[in-house]
Amino acid sequence: MRTAAYIHIPFCEHICHYCDFNKVFLKNQPVDEYIQALLHEMHMTINEAKPDQLKTIYVGGGTPTALTAAQLRTLFAEMHSILPMEQIEEFTVEVNPDSSEEEKLAVMKEFGVNRLSIGVQSFDQSLLDAIGRTHSSDSVHDAVKRSREAGFDNLSLDLMFGLPHQSVEQFIDTIEKAAELGVEHLSAYSLKIEEKTVFFNRQRKGKLSLPPEEDEVTMYEELRKRTKAHGFVQYEISNFAKPGRESKHNLVYWNNDEYYGFGAGAHGYVNGVRHQNIGPVPKYIEAVNQKKLPYLNEHKVSRVEQIEEAMFMGLRKLNGVDLDELSKRYDKDLNKLYHDQIKDLSERGLLVSEQGMLKLTNEGLLLANEVFEQFLAVLED
Template sequence: MATAAYIHIPFCEHICHYCDFNKVFLKNQPVDDYIHSLLLEMKRTMGDHPTTGLKTVYIGGGTPTALSAKQLDVLLKGMQEVLPIKHIEEYTIEVNPDSIEENKLDVLKKYGINRLSMGVQTFNEQLLKGIGRTHTRSSVEDAIARSRAAGFSNISLDLMFGLPNQLPIHFTETINEAIALSVEHISAYSLKVEEKTVFFNRKRQGKLTLPPEEDEVMMYQDLLNRTKDAGLLQYEISNFAKNGFESKHNLVYWNNEEYYGFGAGAHGYVNGIRYQNHGPIPKYLKAIEQGSAPTLHTHEVSPVERIEEAMFMGLRKREGVPFDVFEKLYGRSLLECFGEQIELLQERGLVKVNSDSIKLTEEGLLLGNEVFEQFIAVLSEE
């Protein structure tokens, strides 16, 4: 039974050069109609696939705080009425430093939002312009100060490394500034140049200057060292938190648990079925208006696929995959399933096998994808 929900707000006031998420420019969009349809989707889904209660909710985008304070009020009030969130543990919304005014913070606080995820990416203002961001270093500091004043005590910053023209010293400075702001959580991801982005087109034209691989490795190792020295626990490959502030919602994904996905382009995983909603807003709105599910496609996850996902998602966590949990969930011994692959990875120094679990080594952190692919297309469906 799903106890988590992701809600997608596809509107942005500007489009970042690296972003391939489902999003559109805010201007002239049917925002009010979208909110109405979103709430209808939630209500119908709760009727068709009820749950005893949601423990985590994550509102992402796009840019959720591109909505006006009034629109946020309508959305959050409606969610309060149609979703079982009375006993919610973690209630997150993504915020942009440029669009998180005090009146919006007041609305978020009013409806129980207790975690803010702020897209910062870098504190280097030249790099910010280069990736299409419009905020500045000072606007991030101001946004955090306003958030603290409004009563928010759980703030996460998203950072990126491997950006065009980014030097290791630039990322070191960004890490140091993030730590100095005393936020509870930091997520840091390397740039992936995805299709349908400005960066993809520039790369294809030979106009994108990316750091060499050795610089990216240096940036990541610097991240590990500095967050550790600052007392931030690395609990997943790209995520670091003060004790007790690990993202409960993201752990749902890494633990291969089920969750609802609401909104245009949203993904969900309910009753063994993974699904994706229509991305284009007109198609999403039309499906809701006609009373049908707005799903683009669905996929029933097979037992073998569940096991594969458990490995490449679970190994992202620093605690790894516990043997007893694996066997309880899937009815098979982990070592019986993947003994040969694990032995090979041990020989390469990429995984460590303890008496109770398997986890990535320090070297394995750097070569995670090479580890994960060892667990794909190994087992046969029976």
């Protein structure tokens, strides 16, 4: 079942030091040509793989709001003529605080966008400068205010911890300031050093000072404690929502369901095949103009891989996985197949089974990757 679509806008007005997503500087880029190629890819894909009725759309980047209001209007208007959007429940666009102008917000609202994900990362100006962000704490407040005035009642803020030179106290301050804004959702991720980033190069040269591991653990524990105190419910390792405001689109990924992926460098999962699109914008446009899907690679997901993905993605959710339901879905007795792993992890206090759901314990949340590894390379094809 395919009820979700991800749309990638690769343009940025600046490049953050930690970001490894497919992106390019906006200046001198063929933005209008890219939008037309993106729409053409949607059309070709829909003709080739008929969708179920879409329920969620997520427009990410890059920086979607690097587009002008006119370009956003072109994109959204044509999307409505190509994609089956009559029953959309959640339509999210990532927003940079510096480019959340009223005109752009009005266009998004006009075409059915009902959720905004605002990239904040920190409310500490020294940290924002250190990670290459150009916005200020005040601009976040302004972005939230403008979004509310434009009629958006579902806002999410993205935060980061484990940043270079970040103290526990600085992150606590960021959590509190984010909660004080009265938003409906918070995502908070620990910094991961990825290749092809400024931070990767600095680390390789020994010029990147990261907080000690115990501080990062404390930051995560404070995150869980303080979001709960402010009325947020943790529903995934890194995500916290006011009741009923969980991200429906991201749950598609964690439930290991299929989804469309449109745009340069985007990933999709359709008809049991995962694909990655060509990344460089000119090559992506060229491929689409030749009337072929712009795939860089494709991979048919085996039944074993589907089961592994369902386990480690599903265990990211705080309510865990229903092994009986997954056993029916994949026609395999997962209780039996993973008996030894479940027994060992349960005895170590990392997993617990409650009301038919297998889920991470509090200790398991801190060692989640170690737990996930136990469900890989176990089953035979």
